[in-house]
Amino acid sequence: MKTEAKLTDNKYKFFLLYQDTWKAGNKFNGDSKSHLICVAENICKKFDHFDEYAHIASLDNGASEALFSKLEIELYSGRVSDIYVELLVSALEMVHRCPGTFINVAVKSAGSERVLQLPCKLIEKYVHFPNPQYHAHAPTIISIVIKLFLHFTKSSSIQLKMAADKNIILSMVCVIKSDMEDWVKIEAINLLAELSYSKDSKDSNSVVIHTEGLIDALVECANSYNADIKEGIARTFLNLGTGIENRKFLACKDGTISILLSFLGEENSKNTRNYAIGALGNICACEENKVRLVNYEDGDLVKKLLFLISSERNKRFHKDAVGVLANLSNADIAPSLCNQPTFLKSLISQATESVNEEAQKNAMKVLRRLSSFVDASKLGHGLLLKALLTTLKGGKSNVKYAVSILKDQASKSINRDSLVNFPGLLDYLGLISLEFQDVKSTAIKVLLYLSYLDNETTFIANENVLNALVTAAGLTTKKNSVSRYAAMKTIKRLAIKEENRKALAKNDTLLTSLKWASGKETKIVALADTLTELLTATSDGTVVALLDIIDNDKSKKVSDGDLVALAQATLLIISGKSQMNEQS
Numbered sequence: 098m099k100t101e102a103k104l105t106d107n108k109y110k111f112f113l114l115y116q117d118t119w120k121a122g123n124k125f126n127g128d129s130k131s132h133l134i135c136v137a138e139n140i141c142k143k144f145d146h147f148d149e150y151a152h153i154a155s156l157d158n159g160a161s162e163a164l165f166s167k168l169e170i171e172l173y174s175g176r177v178s179d180i181y182v183e184l185l186v187s188a189l190e191m192v193h194r195c196p197g198t199f200i201n202v203a204v205k206s207a208g209s210e211r212v213l214q215l216p217c218k219l220i221e222k223y224v225h226f227p228n229p230q231y232h233a234h235a236p237t238i239i240s241i242v243i244k245l246f247l248h249f250t251k252s253s254s255i256q257l258k259m260a261a262d263k264n265i266i267l268s269m270v271c272v273i274k275s276d277m278e279d280w281v282k283i284e285a286i287n288l289l290a291e292l293s294y295s296k297d298s299k300d301s302n303s304v305v306i307h308t309e310g311l312i313d314a315l316v317e318c319a320n321s322y323n324a325d326i327k328e329g330i331a332r333t334f335l336n337l338g339t340g341i342e343n344r345k346f347l348a349c350k351d352g353t354i355s356i357l358l359s360f361l362g363e364e365n366s367k368n369t370r371n372y373a374i375g376a377l378g379n380i381c382a383c384e385e386n387k388v389r390l391v392n393y394e395d396g397d398l399v400k401k402l403l404f405l406i407s408s409e410r411n412k413r414f415h416k417d418a419v420g421v422l423a424n425l426s427n428a429d430i431a432p433s434l435c436n437q438p439t440f441l442k443s444l445i446s447q448a449t450e451s452v453n454e455e456a457q458k459n460a461m462k463v464l465r466r467l468s469s470f471v472d473a474s475k476l477g478h479g480l481l482l483k484a485l486l487t488t489l490k491g492g493k494s495n496v497k498y499a500v501s502i503l504k505d506q507a508s509k510s511i512n513r514d515s516l517v518n519f520p521g522l523l524d525y526l527g528l529i530s531l532e533f534q535d536v537k538s539t540a541i542k543v544l545l546y547l548s549y550l551d552n553e554t555t556f557i558a559n560e561n562v563l564n565a566l567v568t569a570a571g572l573t574t575k576k577n578s579v580s581r582y583a584a585m586k587t588i589k590r591l592a593i594k595e596e597n598r599k600a601l602a603k604n605d606t607l608l609t610s611l612k613w614a615s616g617k618e619t620k621i622v623a624l625a626d627t628l629t630e631l632l633t634a635t636s637d638g639t640v641v642a643l644l645d646i647i648d649n650d651k652s653k654k655v656s657d658g659d660l661v662a663l664a665q666a667t668l669l670i671i672s673g674k675s676q677m678n679e680q681s
Contacts, residue, residue: 141188197251243287246288303340313350348383360372377421482516514551526544
């Protein structure tokens with residue numbers, strides 16, 4: 098690889114200039130080492146900069162290969178000079194301060210096996226010195242070697258090789274477990290974080306996570322008071338969790354969840370907290386982990402997340418905490434969560450009492466996800482309905498979400514009896530339909546669903562429900578045609594019950610609206626060619642499905658003919674002229 102970098106004459110000819118000195122130094126035993134050290138010092142002076150073009154030119158001239166050769170000779174010599182080794186690895190670290198493409202070529206030219214294994218042997222040599230932190234050169238040499246490895250990770254292909262090399266990972270584990278100073282351990286943890294990220298291959302970090310002693314070393318080191326160490330460990334766990342197969346392993350390792358939870362506290366740095374919540378999100382996304390995590394330390398994880406949702410001011414972190422809680426929910430977990438009064442109370446408190454609208458919205462998203470897994474046959478359904486009713490009472494910002502959740506609940510026949518018989522729920526649906534125009538259509542649909550109970554029956558409507566339905570049935574604008582139709586359809590369905598029929602027959606407003614609609618001059622096409630046959634004579638499933646399609650597709654409209662036919666049919670039932678057991 099040759100570059101077009103503008104180079105000063107002879108600036109990078111040092112290999113030619115010092116080649117004879119090196120050769121001479123290898124022939125003598127006396128002061129030869131001093132000569133070699135002098136040469137290495139001069140090389141370091143030339144490399145001690147961040148001019149990428151200059152470093153690229155040096156690599157072009159064979160710097161990497163020559164320096165690794167000298168390092169290899171010294172390491173296997175009978176008498177190793179720590180000063181000389183430190184200078185050589187310093188020169189190597191400096192000259193590799195360039196883009197990954199050039200590093201990739203340099204490593205190949207120097208021999209990837211030698212380039213990756215020599216540094217490991219150096220670490221092994223110096224980390225095992227008695228009291229290595231007090232050694233004059235050991236901490237510096239190890240730190241520089243790790244920085245060299247970090248330069249190598251700029252090449253994606255070299256990074257993959259390193260992530261698959263157990264010797265490199267074990268070397269970093271040894272550094273973390275050693276008595277080295279924190280600043281050396283930080284470099285090792287940062288390298289592990291880089292090698293732990295699974296990007297190019299789903300299995301690229303499998304060697305990293307399964308390296309003996311890695312997780313234990315990280316957990317133990319996490320107790321450090323050093324903020325940079327905590328941040329690096331949190332980032333390593335986050336990156337390890339990018340491998341789908343790794344998530345179950347992380348959840349089962351002692352101490353991992355405890356450490357990540359401890360990193361969520363406000364006393365930690367912003368990055369540490371974000372990495373930790375991201376790592377928990379990855380781990381919670383694994384289906385096999387959910388039960389274990391929800392029950393972890395008697396619900397400690399869930400309690401911590403709820404506390405964060407209720408108190409966190411950072412919007413991104415708050416959103417991530419909600420995401421983790423949502424990730425924990427599935428068909429097995431949601432019922433048990435909803436069966437915990439304190440859990441739902443905290444969630445609803447966040448949804449109704451928080452002054453942060455985004456926080457309210459996020460809490461409702463969790464509630465919606467939970468409700469999708471909990472029906473009337475599951476534990477916690479009653480508490481879930483209580484939570485939804487509380488939310489309806491909590492203010493305008495939550496009404497839309499709560500009514501939408503109730504619509505999803507009502508669409509399942511198994512839930513309808515529970516919804517109809519839940520104290521106060523029908524009342525509030527009626528009131529909300531009257532008070533909030535933007536949820537009127539959805540609230541009326543909920544009532545339509547609920548009017549189709551099992552055993553071909555329906556519920557007895559109270560005053561609030563009837564007022565809501567009558568009001569919706571009297572709407573005349575085109576944009577409200579679906580709400581109007583759904584209201585008429587619900588009234589028609591309720592009228593099969595004598596108690597409802599009597600109340601409806603006394604409602605002058607309703608009768609006027611129906612008579613007005615029935616008497617409109619309009620061309621009614623054949624029933625088979627309109628929506629009327631579907632909306633007045635089919636099963637409830639077809640009715641509500643079709644209403645949803647119409648409501649979502651603004652181009653579809655309910656025709657006057659449909660309204661006339663339904664109004665006439667409803668009047669017949671209310672007046673008693675239709676068969677009492679006629680079903681819609």
